[in-house]
Amino acid sequence: MTSQESQSNIVKIAVVGDIHDQWEIEDGIALKHLGVDLVLFVGDFGNESVEVVRAIASVNIPKAAVMGNHDAWYSATEWGRKKCPYDRTKEDWVQEQLDLLGSAHVGYSKLDFPQWNITVVGGRPFTWGGHEWRFANICKERYGVTDLAESAQRIFASVKSAACDTIIFLGHNGPSGLGDRPEDPCGKDWHPIGGDFGDPDLAEAISLTITAGKQIALVTFGHMHHSLRYTKTELRKPIFTSPEGIVYLNAASVPRIVEGENGKLRNFSLVSLEAGEVTQAALVWVGEDFQVVKEEVFFERSANVS
Template structure:
C-alpha cells in the first residue's frame, strides 16, 4: 500500500469489551446511533453463550471477533466439562459459536476490509493470558497448534496473507511487553500481584509484523478487567502508546451494562482513525435514548498518554 493509501484511512471503530452475557438488542441500535464503521469484539461473550453470539452474528455492521477463554468454558478443561449444562456427546457449543460468526471470527486468521484498505488479524483463540499456556489442549485439537512458538507463527502467517499493509490486531488478551505492574494493561492483579500477563505469542507476532514493515495503528483486546482485584484505589490503565505510535487498547470495562438512576448505560470503546493514525480513544456510556450519557477521553493524539517508566 502506498503512503497515500494509508493516509486515506479514516474510520470510526467501536471495540466491545468482555460482554459476559451483557448484550441486548439495544446494543446493536446503540452502535447504529454512534455511527461506527466497524465493530471489534474481544471475546468472552459468556460461558459458551451461543444465543449471545447468535445476536452478535446478526449485527449488520462490518465486524470482527475473537473467542475468549469463557467462550470455551465447558470444553477446554476437565473441570469445565464436568459442569457442562449440555450433553457434549450430542452438542458442541464452541463450534456453534464459531459457525455463527463464520468469517467474522479472526482468531488465528484475518479479515480484509477493502473499504478502508486494512486487515484485522486475530490473536490466539480462547486465551487465558500469561506466560504459561492455559487452555492449550483446545488449540491443539481445533487448530493443530502445539506451542507458543507455533502460535506466534500461526498469527504471523495471517499477517503475511493480509491483503493490506495496514493491520489492526484483535486479541482476547493483549500481548506481553506492556508492563509488569498490576495496573498495566495486561498486568497480573491477583495475589501474588505483579508480573506481565500478556500473551507472548501475540507480542512476537506483532514484533514480526513491525519488522516486516506493516503499519499497525491499533492493537485491541480485553480479558484483564479495568477494575482491579487487589485494590479499588486505582483502575487498570486502558491505553499504552508504543514508540512506533501503535495504540494498545484494553477495552474490558466490566460490567459493560450498568444501572444508573434507573437508566441502563452500556459502554463501548470508540477509536477514531484519521489518515491511518489513531487520533482519539474514548469510553462512552450510551443511555436509554441512545445518546452518549458519559464520555471518558482515554487518548488524544494532540495530548497523548504519558507512559511512566
C-alpha cells in the same frame, strides 16, 4: 465515493469489551446511533453462550471477533467439562459459536476491509493469558497449534497474507511487554500481585510484523478487566502507546451494562482511525435514549505542526 476519498476519511471503530452475557438488542441499536463503521469484539461473550453469539452475529455492521477463554468454558478443561450443562457427545457449543460467527471470527485468521485499507488480524483464540498456556488442548485439537512459538507464527502468517496496508490486531488478551505492575494493561492483579500476564505469542507476532515493515495502527483486546481485584481505589490503565506509535487498547470495562439514575448505561470503546493512524480512543457510556452521556478520552494524537 472513490476509494481515495473513503481512505482519506476517519474510520470510526467500536471495540466491545468482555460481554459476559451482557448483550441486548439495544446494543445493536446503540452501535447504529454511534455511527460506527466497524465493530470489533474481544470475546468472553459468556460461558459458551450460543444465544449471545447468535445475537452478535446478526449485527448488521462490518465486524470481526475473537473467542475468549469463557467461550470454551465447558470444553477446554477437566473442571469445566465436569460442570458442563449439555451432553458434549451430542452437542458442541464452541463449534456452534464459531459457525455463527463464520468469517467474522479472526482467531488465527484475518479479515480484509479494503474500503478502509485495513486488515484485522486475530490473535490466539480462547486465551487465558500469561506465559503458561492454559486451554492449550483446544488450540491443538481445533487448529493444530502445539506451542507458543507455533502460535506466533500462525498469527504472523495472517499478517503476511493481509491484502491491506494497515494492520489492526484483535486479541482476547493483550500481548506481553505492556508492563508488569498490577494496574498495567495486562498486569497481574491477583495474588501474588504483579507480573506481566500478556500473551507472549501475540507479542512475538507483533514484533515480526514491525520487523516486516507493516503498519500497525491498533492492538486491541480485553480479558484483564479495568476493575482491579486487589484495590478499588484505582482502575487498570486502559491504554499504552509504543515508541513506534502503536496504540494498545484494553476495552474490558466490566460490567459493560450498569443501572444508572436514569436507567441502563452501556459502554463501548470508540477508536477513530485516519490515514492508518489512531487519532483518538475513548470509552463512552450510552443512555437509554442512545445518546452518549459520559465519555472518557484515553488517547488523543496531537495534530502535526508543519
